[in-house]
Amino acid sequence: LSFGKKVDEELFEELEEALILADVGVDTTYKIIQSLKQKTKEEKIFEASKVRKLLAQEIYEILQKDVEPFVLTSPMVILIVGVNGVGKTTTIGKLAHLYKKQGKSVMMVAADTFRAAAIDQLEVWAKRVNCPIIKHQEGSDPASVVFDGLQSAKARGIDVVICDTAGRLHNKKNLMEELRKIRKVIDREYSEARVETFLVLDATTGQNALQQAKIFKEVADITGIILTKLDGTAKGGIVIAIKEELNLPIRYIGIGEGMEDLQAFDAKSFVSAIFQ
Amino acid sequence: SLSERLQGVFKKLRGKGKLTEKDIKEAMREVKVALLEADVNFKVVKDFINSVTEKALGQEVMESLTPAQQVIKIVHEELIKLMGSVESRLNLGSKVPAVIMMVGLQGSGKTTACGKLANLLKKQGKNPLLVACDTVRPAAIKQLQVLGANINVPVFTMGDKVDTADIAKASIDYAKSHNVDVVIIDTAGRLHIDDELMEELVRIKEAVHPDEILLVADAMTGQDAVNVASSFNERLDITGVILTKLDGDTRGGAALSIKAVTQKPIKYVGIGEKLGDIEPFYPDRMASRILG
Ligand SMILES: Nc1nc2c(ncn2[C@@H]2O[C@H](COP(=O)(O)OP(=O)(O)OP(=O)(O)O)[C@@H](O)[C@H]2O)c(=O)[nH]1
Ligand SMILES: Nc1nc2c(ncn2[C@@H]2O[C@H](COP(=O)(O)OP(=O)(O)OP(=O)(O)O)[C@@H](O)[C@H]2O)c(=O)[nH]1
Numbered sequence: 166l167s168f169g170k171k172v173d174e175e176l177f178e179e180l181e182e183a184l185i186l187a188d189v190g191v192d193t194t195y196k197i198i199q200s201l202k203q204k205t206k207e208e209k210i211f212e213a214s215k216v217r218k219l220l221a222q223e224i225y226e227i228l229q230k231d232v233e234p235f236v237l238t239s240p241m242v243i244l245i246v247g248v249n250g251v252g253k254t255t256t257i258g259k260l261a262h263l264y265k266k267q268g269k270s271v272m273m274v275a276a277d278t279f280r281a282a283a284i285d286q287l288e289v290w291a292k293r294v295n296c297p298i299i300k301h302q303e304g305s306d307p308a309s310v311v312f313d314g315l316q317s318a319k320a321r322g323i324d325v326v327i328c329d330t331a332g333r334l335h336n337k338k339n340l341m342e343e344l345r346k347i348r349k350v351i352d353r354e355y356s357e358a359r360v361e362t363f364l365v366l367d368a369t370t371g372q373n374a375l376q377q378a379k380i381f382k383e384v385a386d387i388t389g390i391i392l393t394k395l396d397g398t399a400k401g402g403i404v405i406a407i408k409e410e411l412n413l414p415i416r417y418i419g420i421g422e423g424m425e426d427l428q429a430f431d432a433k434s435f436v437s438a439i440f441q
Numbered sequence: 442s443l444s445e446r447l448q449g450v451f452k453k454l455r456g457k458g459k460l461t462e463k464d465i466k467e468a469m470r471e472v473k474v475a476l477l478e479a480d481v482n483f484k485v486v487k488d489f490i491n492s493v494t495e496k497a498l499g500q501e502v503m504e505s506l507t508p509a510q511q512v513i514k515i516v517h518e519e520l521i522k523l524m525g526s527v528e529s530r531l532n533l534g535s536k537v538p539a540v541i542m543m544v545g546l547q548g549s550g551k552t553t554a555c556g557k558l559a560n561l562l563k564k565q566g567k568n569p570l571l572v573a574c575d576t577v578r579p580a581a582i583k584q585l586q587v588l589g590a591n592i593n594v595p596v597f598t599m600g601d602k603v604d605t606a607d608i609a610k611a612s613i614d615y616a617k618s619h620n621v622d623v624v625i626i627d628t629a630g631r632l633h634i635d636d637e638l639m640e641e642l643v644r645i646k647e648a649v650h651p652d653e654i655l656l657v658a659d660a661m662t663g664q665d666a667v668n669v670a671s672s673f674n675e676r677l678d679i680t681g682v683i684l685t686k687l688d689g690d691t692r693g694g695a696a697l698s699i700k701a702v703t704q705k706p707i708k709y710v711g712i713g714e715k716l717g718d719i720e721p722f723y724p725d726r727m728a729s730r731i732l733g
């Protein structure tokens with residue numbers, strides 16, 4: 166605690182360390198601290214607690230700048246993408262549950278046709294939240310599963326279609342091309358639907374998350390981020406750098422493995438958690 | 442790259458003649474930034490920079506015509522030393538069956554790693570058995586069964602309603618009566634701060650006394666790697682680490698963080714999703730990758 170402590174270089178080093186430990190990254194931390202030092206000088210601030218408040222405010226503004234609230238409209242297609250093991254399939258279960266509670270009809274599309282038992286895993290979630298699921302055989306073309314899913318959703322007047330995809334590393338060109346193709350199918354086959362593509366990021370991931378966001382954004386036109394596993398000890402600070410550089414809004418956070426463990430992103434509580 | 446940045450630092454210092462301690466400290470700041478950008482933990486970086494600065498203040502660097510190269514050489518050597526020797530051998534002990542237990546956070550690659558090790562051991566002439574001790578994740582047992590079928594390795598399961606320590610114990614009895622010489626136990630992903638779930642791992646350990654307890658960690662883990670690794674190590678006294686998803690483009694600083702806090706060997710790395718995508722850990726390759 167530094168109540169009544171004076172504002173000096175030691176304080177800024179302490180704040181810098183907190184940001185680095187939260188995975189904010191060297192560049193973004195440097196920018197934030199420089200701007201903080203500037204403001205502290207300009208506003209003649211001499212109390213450490215006031216500096217901390219200013220820092221929290223600064224990060225809050227980065228996260229909230231130009232963010233339009235996420236409104237669920239119908240019909241909507243949500244494409245869930247990200248690297249391996251981040252929590253895509255589990256998050257789809259949580260989203261379906263949330264939207265059903267809001268009175269929407271939801272359909273799942275099992276377009277991870279690659280990983281062992283991926284379809285089985287999504288099927289368990291479909292049963293848990295009681296919503297229809299479109300699937301093909303393991304090994305079939307994911308774009309064709311999406312095609313079938315969209316036809317079925319249109320025919321049934323489904324409000325929200327949520328598509329699962331296989332985990333894929335952003336440096337695998339063929340896998341990113343496959344994703345581009347899936348996105349094209351959605352745009353072509355359901356032009357009347359609003360399309361949201363959420364990149365799922367694991368809060369334990371370090372600086373590589375920024376590269377993930379850059380490449381996925383180029384390939385699949387990412388419209389939002391879902392940050393999972395915030396129930397652990399990782400802070401997920403890399404999303405600050407991602408918001409700053411790519412202006413991608415964080416839409417939801419995952420805080421556990423159950424159906425209810427999803428929350429709308431709240432910038433204020435996210436920022437205060439960084440300093441706990 | 443780090444070498445370019447160091448060249449830059451020493452270039453502007455060249456005009457002033459002899460190098461001073463202050464100059465070396467400036468060069469070390471570049472190394473610090475490079476390591477932080479590579480996801481090495483903040484405190485691990487601090488300790489590393491302190492020990493390397495001491496070495497860099499020696500004659501090698503101070504009187505060298507190519508100080509940047511000397512600094513890189515020292516940093517590289519220190520990194521390799523810290524990462525340990527190539528230790529890709531599993532210590533399977535003398536009793537039969539040998540027991541390997543895989544542990545780690547959610548989604549790190551444990552189940553896939555179980556399949557990869559089973560594949561490796563089978564190629565080495567062993568008769569492995571995969572054991573499904575993840576009774577919580579949807580379709581986890583099915584996932585292991587699909588992997589086992591791909592490589593013709595049997596999977597022992599008692600469904601998802603039986604206590605995992607009991608499943609582990611039963612798998613040993615099954616192994617003894619079925620000519621199995623290595624048992625590989627898959628466990629559910631869990632948080633290191635979940636006391637109840639960490640206790641479950643301790644109970645499995647006490648039930649079957651594994652020869653190897655391997656922490657499976659994602660290579661793209663950031664600053665949190667030290668918290669995770671030290672917790673798992675304190676609770677279980679892990680015997681080694683498998684670092685996964687190194688086919689990505691992460692610098693992999695988590696490798697240094699994990700090694701520094703646990704002092705346990707990184708035995709293998711995952712380099713893809715197929716069951717053949719596993720190779721021994723090479724400290725020199727990892728050091729180059731981290732430095733970028
Ligand atoms: N603690 C915690 N675990 C989570 C969270 N979200 C997902 N998980 C767990 O993370 C693991 C991986 O989740 P999946 O949904 O299979 O991840 P995925 O991205 O679909 O994985 P792939 O399809 O293999 O790329 C599972 O054990 C989930 O239960 C979260 O918010 N908190
Ligand atoms: N590219 C790549 N993917 C990997 C590697 N190892 C595992 N994966 C993928 O990572 C994802 C998660 O792997 P799992 O084996 O299900 O992870 P887990 O630790 O068992 O997950 P939980 O049981 O939910 O904790 C899957 O999509 C795997 O195919 C690797 O070395 N490289």
Ligand SMILES: [Mg+2]
Pocket residue numbers: 253254255277283329330331332
């Ligand atoms: Mg999945």
Ligand SMILES: [Mg+2]
Pocket residue numbers: 551552553575578581627628629630
């Ligand atoms: Mg698993």
